[in-house]
Amino acid sequence: MKFAFIIDPIAKLDPGHDTSVALMEAALAKGHEVWITEIDRLSIIEGKAWATLELVKLEPVKLIDGLWVAAANWYEVQETILQPLEEMDAVFMRVDPPVNVSYLYATYILDLIDPKKTLVINSPAGLRSANEKVYALQFQSVIPETIVSHDKSVIRKFVEAREAAVLKPLGGKGGEGILFLQKGDRNFNSLIEISTKQAEPVMVQTYLPAAKQGDKRVILLNGEPIGAVNRIPTGAEFRGNMAVGGRVEATPISDRDREISAKLAPKLRADGLYFVGIDVIGGYLTEVNVTSPTGIREIDLLNGINLSKEVIEWLEKQQQ
Ligand SMILES: Nc1ncnc2c1ncn2[C@@H]1O[C@H](COP(=O)(O)OP(=O)(O)O)[C@@H](O)[C@H]1O
Ligand SMILES: [Mg+2]
Structure with missing residues (x-):
């Protein structure tokens, strides 16, 4: 081929x-x-x-x-x-x-x-329709409480109703621009202004304390989970991304991961999103990576497997 x-x-x-x-x-x-x-x-x-x-x-x-x-x-x-x-x-x-x-x-x-x-x-078409942060909002039953807005008063109301939240720019990757927000933060308005660049909406999500135990990447091939790796924040960093020093750890695909994947699968298939990486924190879906999901090298290394071979073999079958 x-x-x-x-x-x-x-x-x-x-x-x-x-x-x-x-x-x-x-x-x-x-x-x-x-x-x-x-x-x-x-x-x-x-x-x-x-x-x-x-x-x-x-x-x-x-x-x-x-x-x-x-x-x-x-x-x-x-x-x-x-x-x-x-x-x-x-x-x-x-x-x-x-x-x-x-x-x-x-x-x-x-x-x-x-x-x-x-x-x-x-x-x-799938890449255009699936913003990596916003796509997850179509699966309300498996995500943490989340809003998308650039209206400071809406964001403030959401954060004040919770102890803590995370703010995510919609176009970021590898932890870029993710902020930890706390009720009563004196920099609140400035943080929102900087993050929204005065024009873009941002995602604000309930802070999940389970993030300390890791942000799990699950690789889905045509909607089926084929491998997973846990990424654990190190030092003073609250983000688990490998790009900001997150430590990787072997982890199995759990029943909850399968449940989340099964919820996503029909939509992923309909959108032609064959190879994606979902992020799961404390059993909640937080992101659906569709552009250039990573994790295969780490999953292979930690489990002594060859996931890319599986992907190529799946493609060989599609051709027949
Ligand atoms: N709801 C949340 N609660 C706590 N930590 C979070 C939450 N969402 C994201 N994080 C932390 O921020 C990191 C990046 O978040 P993510 O939404 O996956 O964006 P991206 O990986 O595209 O930068 C995660 O690895 C995790 O450590
Ligand atoms: Mg992520």
Whole structure:
């Protein structure tokens, strides 16, 4: 099979951590071709989505002293071609947030791929409809109390009715801009002004004390949970994200995780959100990561498994 990966510049990826690299390695290991491109290398020509694609070879990471270690020159570009993306069997859209105007325009280009010929993971329409923070609000029975607003009086009322809350910018990732808010905070108005940039709504959610025990990432493939990892805040940090130093710990997929996944599955499938990472804190769904969910390297490392292989094998089956 031929796979295309739309990614951030490959030189900036961290092979020992990034799920995109894990998926590329798994595809190569199964004898498939892996082509890479970036959002500014996409075009529409004669009504079809085209891309300037580079064929890559990878030196897979190795497990050394309990860590994934990559070779200095872990990737090699072999040839460059301009081709319709429909020549590929599957296209992974895995550009990191922010979901800005360039990102949205890229999804419009990907709309011109015939889904009967090429599966786009995740579907461009799904990526547009699922803001990673707001999408979870469609599943009210499994989320903590949450509002989305930029009205200071609405936010204040919500926080004052609780001991503590967290504020989340809607376009953030890896813990960016997440604030801990407490009743009576003298910086309250300024914090809201800075976070809303005077124009954007933000999410405000009940603070879940269980976050101290971890923020669990569960990877869903076509709505089915296939692996999980717990991320525990370290030191004085209240956020558990790996990007801000969260410590990872092995954890099984619990009954509650399965229950939440089952609630999401029909909607995820309908939206073409085949590969997502949900965040679960204290048994509550807090985020549905759809753009470039990560966690596979850590899950593989802690459990001695190969989740990316499972993903590639699922795609092989879709093609048959
Ligand atoms: N309701 C909450 N209560 C306590 N901590 C939270 C809550 N929501 C998020 N956090 C903390 O903030 C971190 C980031 O939150 P999340 O919503 O997953 O945004 P993102 O990962 O996109 O930055 C989580 O890892 C967790 O530690
Ligand atoms: Mg998160």
